[in-house]
Amino acid sequence: xxxxxxxxxxxxxxxxxxxxxxxxxxxxxxxxxxxxxxxxxxxxxxxxxxxxxxxxxxxxxxxxxxxxxxxxxxxxxxxxxxxxxxxxxxxxxxxxxxxxxxxxxxxxxxxxxxxxxxxxxxxxxxxxxxxxxxxxxxxxxxxxxxxxxxxxxxxxxxxxxxxxxxxxxxxxxxxxxxxxxxxxxxxxxxxxxxxxxxxxxxxxxxxxxxxxxxxxxxxxxxxxxxxxxxxxxxxxxxxxxxxxxxxxxxxxxxxxxxxxx
Amino acid sequence: xxxxxxxxxxxxxxxxxxxxxxxxxxxxxxxxxxxxxxxxxxxxxxxxxxxxxxxxxxxxxxxxxxxxxxxxxxxxxxxxxxxxxxxxxxxxxxxxxxxxxxxxxxxxxxxxxxxxxxxxxxxxxxxxxxxxxxxxxxxxxxxxxxxxxxxxxxxxxxxxxxxxxxxxxxxxxxxxxxxxxxxxxxxxxxxxxxxxxxxxxxxxxxxxxxxxxxxxxxxxxxxxxxxxxxxxxxxxxxxxxxxxxxxxxxxxxxxxxxxxxxxxxxxxxxxxxxxxxxxxxxxxxxxxxxxxxxxxxxxxxxxxxxxxxxxxxxxxxxxxxxxxxxxxxxxxxxxxxxxxxxxxxxxxxxxxxxxxxxxxxxxxxxxxxxxxxxxxxxxxxxxxxxxxxxxxxxxxxxxxxxxxxxxxxxxxxxxxxxxxxxxxxxxxxxxxxxxxxxxxxxxxxxxxxxxxxxxxxxxxxxxxxxxxxxxxxxxxxxxxxxxxxxxxxxxxxxxxxxxxxxxxxxxxxxxxxxxxxxxxxxxxxxxxxxxxxxxxxxxxxxxxxxxxxxxxxxxxxxxxxxxxxxx
Numbered sequence: 001x002x003x004x005x006x007x008x009x010x011x012x013x014x015x016x017x018x019x020x021x022x023x024x025x026x027x028x029x030x031x032x033x034x035x036x037x038x039x040x041x042x043x044x045x046x047x048x049x050x051x052x053x054x055x056x057x058x059x060x061x062x063x064x065x066x067x068x069x070x071x072x073x074x075x076x077x078x079x080x081x082x083x084x085x086x087x088x089x090x091x092x093x094x095x096x097x098x099x100x101x102x103x104x105x106x107x108x109x110x111x112x113x114x115x116x117x118x119x120x121x122x123x124x125x126x127x128x129x130x131x132x133x134x135x136x137x138x139x140x141x142x143x144x145x146x147x148x149x150x151x152x153x154x155x156x157x158x159x160x161x162x163x164x165x166x167x168x169x170x171x172x173x174x175x176x177x178x179x180x181x182x183x184x185x186x187x188x189x190x191x192x193x194x195x196x197x198x199x200x201x202x203x204x205x206x207x208x209x210x211x212x213x214x215x216x217x218x219x220x221x222x223x224x225x226x227x228x229x230x231x232x233x234x235x236x237x238x239x240x241x242x243x244x245x246x247x248x249x250x251x252x253x254x255x256x257x258x259x260x261x
Numbered sequence: 262x263x264x265x266x267x268x269x270x271x272x273x274x275x276x277x278x279x280x281x282x283x284x285x286x287x288x289x290x291x292x293x294x295x296x297x298x299x300x301x302x303x304x305x306x307x308x309x310x311x312x313x314x315x316x317x318x319x320x321x322x323x324x325x326x327x328x329x330x331x332x333x334x335x336x337x338x339x340x341x342x343x344x345x346x347x348x349x350x351x352x353x354x355x356x357x358x359x360x361x362x363x364x365x366x367x368x369x370x371x372x373x374x375x376x377x378x379x380x381x382x383x384x385x386x387x388x389x390x391x392x393x394x395x396x397x398x399x400x401x402x403x404x405x406x407x408x409x410x411x412x413x414x415x416x417x418x419x420x421x422x423x424x425x426x427x428x429x430x431x432x433x434x435x436x437x438x439x440x441x442x443x444x445x446x447x448x449x450x451x452x453x454x455x456x457x458x459x460x461x462x463x464x465x466x467x468x469x470x471x472x473x474x475x476x477x478x479x480x481x482x483x484x485x486x487x488x489x490x491x492x493x494x495x496x497x498x499x500x501x502x503x504x505x506x507x508x509x510x511x512x513x514x515x516x517x518x519x520x521x522x523x524x525x526x527x528x529x530x531x532x533x534x535x536x537x538x539x540x541x542x543x544x545x546x547x548x549x550x551x552x553x554x555x556x557x558x559x560x561x562x563x564x565x566x567x568x569x570x571x572x573x574x575x576x577x578x579x580x581x582x583x584x585x586x587x588x589x590x591x592x593x594x595x596x597x598x599x600x601x602x603x604x605x606x607x608x609x610x611x612x613x614x615x616x617x618x619x620x621x622x623x624x625x626x627x628x629x630x631x632x633x634x635x636x637x638x639x640x641x642x643x644x645x646x647x648x649x650x651x652x653x654x655x656x657x658x659x660x661x662x663x664x665x666x667x668x669x670x671x672x673x674x675x676x677x678x679x680x681x682x683x684x685x686x687x688x689x690x691x692x693x694x695x696x697x698x699x700x701x702x703x704x705x706x707x708x709x710x711x712x713x714x715x716x717x718x719x720x721x722x723x724x725x726x727x728x729x730x731x732x733x734x735x736x737x738x739x740x741x742x743x744x745x746x747x748x749x750x751x752x753x754x755x756x757x758x759x760x761x762x763x764x765x766x767x768x769x770x771x772x773x774x775x776x777x778x779x780x781x782x783x784x785x786x787x788x789x790x791x792x793x794x795x796x797x798x799x800x801x802x803x804x805x806x807x808x809x810x811x812x813x814x815x816x817x818x819x820x821x822x823x824x825x826x827x828x
Contacts, residue, residue: 050689076691090682093675100672101679105691107672111700114671115664121671168691 003028003172003204004049009058011044011228018044020228021058026172026221031198031205033215035239036225037248042208043085045225046174050082051075062172077105081170083161085177085208089149095160096145099132102167132167139163139193155186159193166201173197175207179214187211191218216240224248265316265333269340269392272312276305276341277348280372283363284771289371293420295448300421301371305345309388312341313395330396338392342385349373349381404466412462419457420449425764428510506651514647516763518719521654522712523759526736527743527751528661529708534737535746535794536669537701538681540602542733543609546589547582547706549728551713553616553625554578555634556723562633564626571637575714582710586703594698597684609733617725630724634717650719657715661708662748668704669748677701735759738776742783744790753792 002025009022019041026032034042047053049060051072060067067075081102090098107128109121136145139159144152149160158178165173178194179187191214197203209215215222216236224232224239226248232239239245279285289301298306316337317330349372357364373380398406419426423444430440443453479490506514526548533539558567558574569577593604616625625631637644637653644650668674676697679687688694717723735758743754758776762769783790 052685052689071693072685072688073691073693076689082689084686088683088686090679090686092682093678097675097678101675101687101690101692104672104676104679109672111668111671111673111704114673115667117667125671164690 001028002026004060004062004206006045006049006060007058009045009048009055009060011041011048011053011055017228019048019055019225022225022228022230024223024230026204026206029198029202029204030220031194031207031218032221032223033219034206034208034223034225035210035212035215039227040225041228042225043176044228046082046176046208049075049174050080073105076168076170079169079171080174081165081168081172082174083158083165083176083178085180087154087157087161089157089161089164091148091150093149094146095136095141095149095152096129096132098149098160098164099135099167100128102164103128103132105168135163135167138166154181158182158190162193162197166197166203170203172204172206175205175209177208177210179209179211184213187214190214194218262333262336264319265336266340268316268319269312269337270344272308272315272337273341273344273388276308276345279304279308280348280368281357281361281364282771282774283361283368284774286363286365286368286371287770291421292448293417294454295445295450297451297454303417305372306387306391309338309341309391310395310398312337312388313392314399315395316392317396317399327400330400331393334392334394334396335389336392338395339385339389341392342388345372345388346381346384349384350378408462408466411465412458415461416449416454416458419443420454422764423448425509425513428512429508431510502655503652506648511647514651516760518647518650518654518715519763520755520760521651521658522716522719523736523739523755524658524752525654525661525712525715526709526732527740527755528658528665528748529705529712530736531705531740531746531748531751532665532668532677532708533701533705535740536674536681537677537697539698539701540598540605541702541705542602542606542730542737543589543612544605544705544709544736545728545730545732546609546612547585547709548713548716548732549612549616549725550582550585550706551578551710552717552723552728553631553713554581554710555714555717556631557625559635559718560631560633561635562631564624564631565633566624571635571714571718572639575711578714579707579710582713583703583707585710586706587699589706590699590702594695606730606733609728609730613725613728616728625725628725630722631717632722634721634723636721637718644718647719650715654715657711658752661711662751664704665708665748673697673700738780740790742779742790744793747790747792747794750790750792750794754790757791 004024004026006022006024009019009024010017011019022041022045024045034045036042044053048055049062049067051067051070051074054069062075062078062080065078067078070078090101093101107124109118109124113121133145136142139162141152141156141160141163144156149157152160162173162175162178175194179190182190194205194207195218198205207219219236222232222234222236222239223230224242224245226244231244231248232242234242276285285301285304287301288304289299291300292298293300293303313334316333320330320333349369352364353366353369369377372384374383376383398409401409427440427444430436430444443449443456445453449457479487482490506517509517526544529547530541530544533541533544555571555574555578557564558569558577559565559571561568589605589608593601593608596604615621617628618625619627621627622629642649644653676687676692679690679692680694680697684694716727720727739754739758740751741754742758743750743752758779762772762775768775
């Protein structure tokens, strides 16, 4: 039973076809990677799923509910969360505040309740702060709740962004290049961390990644895009040996080396 | 040395500019110290002093030989004087009055100390002396410089506000005794100025270093005593605020009510701009809607539509401005940044023109406005004048500030902050942009509406021309000066930008010149505002990040303990 399905999805920017007729299924509790050269339409696909872009043709369904025409906030409320290729934290808010904003969808207090500071609102705030601290510990940022997000080192910013995404209690998490700019050691840690998300929190992971070592090491299923089209799909071994994939990766020595073929 | 020359030129040009726009001459009418110095001459003196200080500061710390510093001060001051002298020499010969109506013979007489061309050496000498003095001041150790500065500033402040102080000191034996000691009917004479200077200087010298001592002493008390102390300080502060209009008299009360109305508007706009980052240049519309609602509902004049009491009309006015905020927000939901400023600007003007229009005259009275708005009454107590309305404004401001603080620390407040930081990501976090934006406009508008309600009963009549664009600009300026997103900053900003110009009538003619200068200087040297919110301070002073971080590090063991207890 796929948790996310796209059928004949097409997104154009003027004359440029960013995604063309894409069929994609993401199985529940899978770790699924999308790879492809620059400009293949990977991030565009994420933007279509999360409601930032509206696709011209085709449909996307999440847990069999169509997402077409829904605003980003509605889609997040349904259980899809994401991180960004270039980290987009609320830079001038503290780590704790960032996570609390992420928890927005399942907090209930109204503005009138906030003015009156009703017992229900107070309980909810206390519980929310507790959960936010727990999430900080989960991503190894214990005690950094009062730091400004922008003052964290790069790797910690990545983890905070994931914590913020987790705060909305997603069932599907979209990670856009989670290991970008990391050294091999940090990338390994991140891989282990992504596995924990799936194993401990039962979250389905869909990730875009350029680091082939990470992709090949972690993914149960890989979809390869090139010029907005799916050119291959399968396990790491299947994709690695696919001639079209090797060709898409320029056919150069580097491309071959990257794929480990 | 060329830097000193340039400094002198710049400050001299500032002096000439202020003279040409009429500021010096207008200020000359106010004697700061009777028979010694007028505000106009003081302004020129400050410019020459500033030139010297600035030139002295340009000397690198390593080579601060007193001789070099003083020489630079001398050069800068002299050049400043020379620019003034050149103006005196050339100005009267060419007819500047076509452009600068203030370039009168009286101005030149004032600048040359009444001597015309013959006064030029005097101007040069005065400039040079002031420049050296300014430079010398930078050489003094803080132990001496601070009491001197405090003494001079206090004496000048006493001179500037002598009318006000005399009113305050009108009654009571001790007060009248102080008044007779310091003031004459004309103002602050040299003797009074000297007394104030000495007393303030000595007090400052005595208290120096003690202030930290008092804090440390208070902090070293056991928690219970500390709570009593801070409660005592709070009671004292509240008492002071409560007696202010009684002691200060009618005029002070009038000014404070005006400040209070701007605080109400400032808190509302702060919620939109400071919290949610939604720029709004038509904010006065909500103030107008609040005022007209109360006016129409309570008026006994020809436009009366209901004979409600003020207390029944206020909630209606607040709800009306809340709804106006929602409606106002709807068409501009998708607009961002610069475009938002223009769109909101239009809204403010539309509302004003609607109230002014002839077509709607039967309901709103057109330019004749709504007349005969009675003063509010509560259990036989009539809020008849500013001294009574002050308390009404105070209660309303306190209530609104309370609401703003509660909202800031809530889920909605965090959503506003996120919206301010990154609108796209905020939406991706599951925040319904439509809801939070409309709430920001609605609640912010309701706060201004409450201000408008009090404004209506304060004047007893309302006219469309009271709700011009300038009000919106004033409110925006005051929250920038006070500190974006900061609640105390709104109060400080209102006192500074609304209260001060009211007290110094001469200033009010040049209000916008001063606004502009203050804003430019603020952005340069204190962009976070006079009383910044915690977040703003963090943002703009990253070099002090260690300070902000320090208490967190201490808090970690506590958190670890709490965790240990929980698991």
